[in-house]
Amino acid sequence: MPSNIISRRFALTTAALLAALAIAGCGKQEAAAPAASASAPPPPAAARVLVVGTDAAYTPFESQNDKGDIVGFDIDVVKAVAQKAGIEVKFVNTPWEGIFNSLDQGDRDLLVSAITITDERRQTMDFSQPYFDAKQLIAVKSDSPVARFEDIKNLKVGVQNGTTGDEVVGKLLGKSSTAIKRFESTPLALKELEAGGVQAVVADNGVVVHYLANNTAGGFKTVSDASFPVEKYGIAVKKGNAELLARINQGLEAIRTDGTYAKIYASHFGAESK
Numbered sequence: 001m002p003s004n005i006i007s008r009r010f011a012l013t014t015a016a017l018l019a020a021l022a023i024a025g026c027g028k029q030e031a032a033a034p035a036a037s038a039s040a041p042p043p044p045a046a047a048r049v050l051v052v053g054t055d056a057a058y059t060p061f062e063s064q065n066d067k068g069d070i071v072g073f074d075i076d077v078v079k080a081v082a083q084k085a086g087i088e089v090k091f092v093n094t095p096w097e098g099i100f101n102s103l104d105q106g107d108r109d110l111l112v113s114a115i116t117i118t119d120e121r122r123q124t125m126d127f128s129q130p131y132f133d134a135k136q137l138i139a140v141k142s143d144s145p146v147a148r149f150e151d152i153k154n155l156k157v158g159v160q161n162g163t164t165g166d167e168v169v170g171k172l173l174g175k176s177s178t179a180i181k182r183f184e185s186t187p188l189a190l191k192e193l194e195a196g197g198v199q200a201v202v203a204d205n206g207v208v209v210h211y212l213a214n215n216t217a218g219g220f221k222t223v224s225d226a227s228f229p230v231e232k233y234g235i236a237v238k239k240g241n242a243e244l245l246a247r248i249n250q251g252l253e254a255i256r257t258d259g260t261y262a263k264i265y266a267s268h269f270g271a272e273s274k
Contacts, residue, residue, distance in 0.1 A: 081251030158189030
C-alpha cells in the first residue's frame, strides 16, 4: 500500500479518535450538570406550592366534608391570605400529635389548625400576627350544677389531647389525674359527655359553640369563667423563615383591610364583634 495512503488513513484515524474524545468530554460535562443544580437553593415560596398542615377534625376551623375536601374557617382564611400574598397552597390533613414535628422536619411549610400562640411554642416556630381570638369554654349537661371552672375539680373531664383545654384542666386536676379523659378530637370528647362517660368538657369556645348548635338534642349548656384568658390563634411557619412569615402577614393585613376577613368570619360565626 502506498505510503501516502497510509499517512492519510493514519491522519483520518487520529482525527476520528480526537473527535471521539472530544464528544466523550462533552458527555461528562452534561452528566455533571445535575450535580451542580442539586446544590442550588430551593425556589422562593412564591414559585412553588406550599404544603399547609392542618388537623382536619376541629369543626368549624378545619374538617373534611363528604367529598374528603378540607374545609373550614382556617382554610378559608389561609386561601384568602395566599391569594393576596401571591403564593399557592395545598392542605394536607395532619394529626395533631405530630403536626409540629411535620413543620420542624420540613414536611409542611406552614400550619393552620386553631393553634394558640404561646411563649413555649415561639421557641420552636414562628407565628403570624393573630387572626382569631379564642377562649376556653366548659360544656356540661343542662342540669349540671357547674357554674365556674373550680366546680369541675371533682368531676371526670374530657379534653382534646395536647390542647389548651388539656393544659388548663391538667393544672386544676393534676396533669396525671385519672379523672382527665383525653380524646383525639373535641367532638369525640363532647360525644362522650352526651353518653355520660365524662361530666364536663373543656375546649375552645368556637368548637364547643358550633358543636352544641348542631347537636341540640344532646341537652348541653356552656359555662364561661373569668379565669380563662383570651387566646390568640396564629399561622405557624418554621423557625427563621422570615420571607414566608412576611408574606403571610402581608396577606393577613390585606384581607382585613379590604373586608375579606370579616366576610369569612361572618360565614362561620356570624358578625364579628368589634
